[in-house]
Every structure is written in C-alpha cells, then in structure tokens.
Amino acid sequence: MNPPLPESEDPLVSLFLELARIPSPSGHEREIVDFLTTRLRLLGLDPQEAEPIEDHPAAAGNLYCRLPATAGGMPVLFSAHMDTVESEAGALPEPVIDAGVIRSGSRAVLGSDDKAAVAAMVNTLEQVIKEGLPHAGIELLLTVGEESGLRGAKACSLDGVTAECGFCMDATGPVGGIVVRSPSQVTIRAEFNGRAAHAGVAPEKGRNAIAAAARAVSEMELGRIDTETTANIGIIRGGEAVNVVPARCRIAGEARSHNDDSLEQQVTAMLDAIAFAAAHFQVDAQVSTVDEFRGFDLSEGNLPYGLVERALRKIGKEPVPVTTGGGSDVNVLILKGLPCVNLASGMEAVHTPDEHITIESLKTARQLLLAILEQALK
Ligand SMILES: [Zn+2]
Incomplete structure (x- = not known):
C-alpha cells in the first residue's frame, strides 16, 4: 500500500491523479470518456459524446458540454485532449507525489499532456457550479486522438458552439506561456x-x-x-x-x-x-x-490573447509569448474559425517517462482558468 497522499485533499489534485491512472493512448479513450461523462453528469451537466473516430470497442469520440451563462459578457470555450502518447509496453502510470511534484512512478508516461488541463478545466467547472461563480457561458470540448494527428479536433464540428473564443491548455512550460506562433x-x-x-x-x-x-x-x-x-x-x-x-x-x-x-x-x-x-x-x-x-501567427489585438494577458496579470503572472515547432488542436480550431490560444499548463518533459508537473502548477492553471472567466464578464 502506498502511503496516503497528503496534498490530495485538493479535489483538483485527486482528479488529476485519477485521470493519470486511466490509460488512454490515442484510439483507446473509452474508459476515460466514460469516467469524465459520469463526473460531468454529477455536476448536473449533459455531456455529449461525438461519434468515435475509430471503429473498435476501446475507441471513443470527443466530449462536449455547455454551462449556460449566469451573467453578461463573452462566452468562452475551454479545450484539452484526453488521449496520451503510448507508454512503453505494459507500463501503467502509478502516480506519486514527491516534494510537490507529480511523476508517473513507473516507466509509463504520466499523461499530464494533456490530463493536467483536463483536470484543471473540469475542476474549474466544479468550482464555478458549487460556488455559484458568475460567468458568461462556458463550453468544454475534450478531444480524442490529438496525439495521432489532431484527429478528434479535425472530426469535430463547431456548428453548435456559441463561444466567441477558445482557450486550449496544451503547451509545455510554466503557466504564463502563450503560444503565439506555430508552424x-x-x-x-x-x-x-x-x-x-x-x-x-x-x-x-x-x-x-x-x-x-x-x-x-x-x-x-x-x-x-x-x-x-x-x-x-x-x-x-x-x-x-x-x-x-x-x-x-x-x-x-x-x-x-x-x-x-x-x-x-x-x-x-x-x-x-x-x-x-x-x-x-x-x-x-x-x-x-x-x-x-496550418500554422498561425497571432497578431496583437487577437481576442483570446488579449483576454488571457489580462487574466495572467490579474493572478500575478507575466504573459510569456512562445513560438512552438509543434501543432495542437488549436491549429485545427483556428482553421475552423474559432479564435483560440494555446496556454502552458506547467507540464514538463512531456512524452517521456520523466514527464512531471508540480501541484503548484496545477493550482495556478486552475487559477488562470477562473481568471479568464472573470475577464470574460462584461
Ligand atoms: Zn498535448
């Protein structure tokens, strides 16, 4: 038996640990989608799963849900991906916390890419609902198949989406990083x-x-x-x-x-x-x-960029523009017409057995999401 985890009384940390224990390599997201569907239903939400992007029982589709606005302002979309890269054969994450740092505890990849963001977003919704925090409308889009070629995002339709801009959290490095350029x-x-x-x-x-x-x-x-x-x-x-x-x-x-x-x-x-x-x-x-x-190059005056800049300063973080050599769901969502930014979640050494994230980063990521909601109010 592992000793009890002292920091896990924060529901965000416990949720992240639970998600990290569920293996969800691309194309095998059934279990994590079922887990999150139940979790969102417990909040009184009505999550909708899209058609699975692969044709076998372990596959699943994107998960989408909406919180109707309780105040005036600009509705926003939060998005993260539920799948991970494949770990070494047979290796499963058994997450451990060591001096405030969460690691996989095995040869498996931790999966903070992108479950740190999934946990922060779901926990933000929990907090908004439980504490009755005012917001101008939140949509949550959790995708599958990101690591296998952004397939979930490519398959998703934004037809019913009313958000005016989107915030993905799928970049490495300390919270505060904003991807402004992608190839x-x-x-x-x-x-x-x-x-x-x-x-x-x-x-x-x-x-x-x-x-x-x-x-x-x-x-x-x-x-x-x-x-x-x-x-x-x-x-x-x-x-x-x-x-x-x-x-x-x-x-x-x-x-x-x-x-x-x-x-x-x-x-x-x-x-x-x-x-x-x-x-x-x-x-x-x-x-x-x-x-x-397709790449993007966010100009100054970009709607979600300006909003996240204000939100970061509000929580005492300096915005750090980042150029990346990688693509993410953001590239696809922008192409589909939704102005989006990709934010750093604090995850480090992603896609390796050394992947890790600090509890502090998880909490700061949640703080940032809450600050974004506040900035989106009229
Ligand atoms: Zn990712």
Whole structure:
C-alpha cells in the first residue's frame, strides 16, 4: 500500500491523479470518456459524446458540454485532449507525489499532456457550479486522438458552439506561456514499387525498391533547413529476405515551417528527390502528401490573447509569448474559425517517462482558468 497522499485533499489534485491512472493512448479513450461523462453528469451537466473516430470497442469520440451563462459578457470555450502518447509496453502510470511534484512512478508516461488541463478545466467547472461563480457561458470540448494527428479536433464540428473564443491548455512550460506562433506541417509518404528477383541468380532482372528509397532519402536535405523550417524522414520499411531484390519499400516523413513558401519549397524538394531516385532505379513511386495542420501567427489585438494577458496579470503572472515547432488542436480550431490560444499548463518533459508537473502548477492553471472567466464578464 502506498502511503496516503497528503496534498490530495485538493479535489483538483485527486482528479488529476485519477485521470493519470486511466490509460488512454490515442484510439483507446473509452474508459476515460466514460469516467469524465459520469463526473460531468454529477455536476448536473449533459455531456455529449461525438461519434468515435475509430471503429473498435476501446475507441471513443470527443466530449462536449455547455454551462449556460449566469451573467453578461463573452462566452468562452475551454479545450484539452484526453488521449496520451503510448507508454512503453505494459507500463501503467502509478502516480506519486514527491516534494510537490507529480511523476508517473513507473516507466509509463504520466499523461499530464494533456490530463493536467483536463483536470484543471473540469475542476474549474466544479468550482464555478458549487460556488455559484458568475460567468458568461462556458463550453468544454475534450478531444480524442490529438496525439495521432489532431484527429478528434479535425472530426469535430463547431456548428453548435456559441463561444466567441477558445482557450486550449496544451503547451509545455510554466503557466504564463502563450503560444503565439506555430508552424504548418505536411506529411509525405512514398511507396517504391520495383521488381523482385533472386539476388544471386538473376539480380539484373530485379528493380531494387530499397536502393531507390535510400537514394531518395540521401538526396533530401533534412533536419533544420532554416530558422523557420524543419524536415524529417522518420520511417523506412521494406524487403523480405537477404537473397531477394526487394520489390517494395515505403518511406514516410514530414516538413514543417512557419513560412508557407518555405514549406512548399521544402515539400517540392523532397518530392523531387523521390521522383529522381525512382527514375534512376527504374522503379515506380506512389507519393501522397497530407496537410496535417496550418500554422498561425497571432497578431496583437487577437481576442483570446488579449483576454488571457489580462487574466495572467490579474493572478500575478507575466504573459510569456512562445513560438512552438509543434501543432495542437488549436491549429485545427483556428482553421475552423474559432479564435483560440494555446496556454502552458506547467507540464514538463512531456512524452517521456520523466514527464512531471508540480501541484503548484496545477493550482495556478486552475487559477488562470477562473481568471479568464472573470475577464470574460462584461
Ligand atoms: Zn498535448
């Protein structure tokens, strides 16, 4: 038996610990969605689950609910994702608190990305309802499949949403950070189709798909291309046996940039490298590209940015504009027409077994959400 956790008398901390114990890798959010549905119903809310984004019993859909306004002002949307990255096989978080810091207590990833935000948002609603705090309308959107390509956010419809702006909390670093700049990302996949042949008896009859793929990758400029642009090939798969000229090989990678022209140039250069290598080795190459998300660059005067700046100062925190190389649900929500900002929750070393968050950060995140609601009042 673990000793009782002294700090967990704060319902926010206990809720976070409960969420962290529920495994919810992308595509397997059923259990956490059921847990949160019950929790929100206990508040008298009517959470609605969207269609699951995958077709199996462990999958679930986005969760959405609304608190009607009790005062005048601007309705807002809070959003966080319920899924996590996959942990090492078999590892489950057994969260522990050590000197005010919450860690996974195992080889598993803690999942404060993004359950710290989920807990802070749900607990904020609990506090608003229980204490009858005035607000101008709150909508809560908890997404699935964020880590597997923002799939929940892409699938969600904002048709019924009345909020004028949204606040996601899915950035690393101390509370106070506001993501003001995020890149666009394109995924590139190529399948090289050559011809199989016996490697010792008739190699000249073969067309080596692995050689073509390797040449394509070696022709590409990868890594940090310029101050705004990065590129990577992250997957290569092919071949059947050492004595067979391989007929098939697949590669997949990505390019990101804060500058759409540079992004287009980089993607074109990678596609050219694939075409060149395919021609050189006389193999066929099937190529596909997907616009994963569009970047953004929040200008001054952006509605949610201004509001969160005031809220941060109100709680004694200095707003810190942050540029990120990553995408999040925010990129998708902005593209769908909802002005949004992505806020830091205090989570650190995310996606690793060392992922952690302090109790202080959790409480500050809740304080910030409450301050946002206050600032949204008329
Ligand atoms: Zn996240």
